[in-house]
Amino acid sequence: MSFGKVLIANRGEIALRIARTCRELGIATVAVYSTADRDARFVAQADEAVHIGPAPARRSYLYPPAIIEAALRTGADAVHPGYGFLSEDADFARICVDHGLVFIGPRPEVMECVGDKARVRALLAAAGLPVLAGSDGPVTDPSDAEEVAERIGYPVIVKAAAGGGGRGIESARDRGELREVFRRTTAFARQVFGNGEVYLERLVPEPRHVEVQLLADAHGTVLHLGERDCSLQRRNQKLVEEAPSPLLSEEVRRRLGAYAVAGARHVGYTGAGTMEFLLHPGGDVTFMEINARIQVEHPVTELLTGVDLVREQIRVAAGEPLGITQDRITPTGAAIECRVNAEDPAAGFRPTPGRLTAYCPPGGPGVRVDSGFGQGDVIPPDYDSLLAKVIVWAPTREQAIARADRALAEFVVEGPGVATTIPLLRRLLAQPDFVRARHSTGFVEAVMAR
Missing domain, CATH: 3.40.50.20 (Rossmann fold)
Incomplete structure (x- = not known):
């Protein structure tokens, strides 16, 4: 077909x-x-x-x-x-x-399965993937939530079972916070996702967020295309993604790939998607969730592997076998994606819609810009504030950081009332702890608090 x-x-x-x-x-x-x-x-x-x-x-x-x-x-x-x-x-x-x-995308029944974060967590734990200590399924009562939290130990995270995109997640440090966090999260989940179910997990302090890119066809082939590190994020919303993850040993990298493939096979996954993991400070990894779609940061993997993920996604949906094999996937160099949003970080990341009177994206060796805007266009106030993705490739991580900074410095975005995250992105890339890969998911908030 x-x-x-x-x-x-x-x-x-x-x-x-x-x-x-x-x-x-x-x-x-x-x-x-x-x-x-x-x-x-x-x-x-x-x-x-x-x-x-x-x-x-x-x-x-x-x-x-x-x-x-x-x-x-x-x-x-x-x-x-x-x-x-x-x-x-x-x-x-x-x-x-x-x-x-x-x-x-995946079959509806598979999407239904992986879209229930509590259910898929239990399903993949049974398949042998490491998961955080937490509830065995959805928790519907604050008293039950307190019992789970006492069993697994504080601090805990309360997550919307039907959540996604980093939304519907709050932490509680003790019993005094848990009831209010539980109430807010269930109310948010009900309003935003149409499903008020939540589950609990033990909070990992200072983790790294690492995801493995998957491709699977209907003929039994499941491949992974390496990992991406998405630890630079604000309130669970990613700002910068890179590959390969700078802290993974080859042994952990192989283990993550094997976990991702095994998990995808276990649920009957087809198409493009990601298996999300937390990398603990001590080196352990635990499964978080499956994202059953193409990711915002998919160009990072495309630059590293030369594989057009959307092309393979379309071919798989048409019933064709994948056009690549695992041994042909050889990521080389380093790639970084910076999300340029029409937001004002100094004003709590308030969106700044408006008309673009000047818009000149960067170019040069190893630079790709994915954007839906140009000079004279209007950024509407009705949707996500993503303006462009600046993605760079270089032979080494050090060179990729320098290239990303150079590209961001070249990017001209002007318009009445329009602010962007470009200055913040450049500030983050220049931080010594980022350059030395010592950052975690709380890094952005820590930098902005200085």
Whole structure:
């Protein structure tokens, strides 16, 4: 099977990224857009475009009936959800299948399984993956949460079972904090994810966040493409990602790859995705979750391996076997991705939408910029504030850091009221503890508090 036309159920840079690979594969594309994105670049680059609703995402990009209608009306064979929005919504995937459309991602039942963080944690623990001490499943009562916390020891993390993207996670240092944290997290989970279930885990102090990139087809092949270190993050939202992880020994790296492949096989995973792990200060690793989609930071792995992850994702969804084998995946050099957001770090990372009066992304050797904007475009206030991803490759980590700083220094972004995270990103890259790879997931907050 091959696709003649793919509808891209997303916006911005990821919609543009998917459209580019589709064009190289000879596949026609359909963009869907809200009123706020009528003049966006991803709309202009698609072969067809369909207006699906007003600016609020719940009435456009998060509204399945409009997306399905657009796919059927334009004769699309498949739907690519990108990341965010409906990308990990098992119900949406099932609706696509019910209407004769291929959902470019895992099967709905697999998405349902891995989307329940508490359930998949228990499932992979039974398969032999190391997990943090925690509840055996969802915890529905504050008293039960206190019992679990007393058993595993404080501090603990309360996590939304249906959460994702670093949201729905709070920590509690003692019994006095736990009830309020439990109440806030369940309320947030119910409002944002439509599922108020939460679970508990023991909090790891000063961990590193490491994820393994996976590709799997329907013919029994499961591959890993190495790991990415995502420890530079603010409130569980990633700012800088790099590969390879600078602190992993070859033995731990091999172990992580084996865990990721075994876990993916155990749940019947197909497509592109990541297996997320915590690296403990003492060197232990524990499983966190599976992200059943293409990642924002997937270009890091693409620069290191030369593999077009979106291409393989589309081919797998069309029923084709993976075009690569594990022995041909040989990551070389070092790659870093910096997320340039239209936000003001000095004002609590307040989004700064507005018109771009000047926009000149960097270039030169080893620099890739994924963006959905250009000069004269308007950054709408309705969506994620990601403006661009600056991704660099170099033979060594030291050279990659220097190249990332040079690229960020070249990046010109101007507009009335528009601020970006570029100054903060450059500050983080210059920190001695980052250069020496001594940072952890709490590093950004510590730097900003100085």
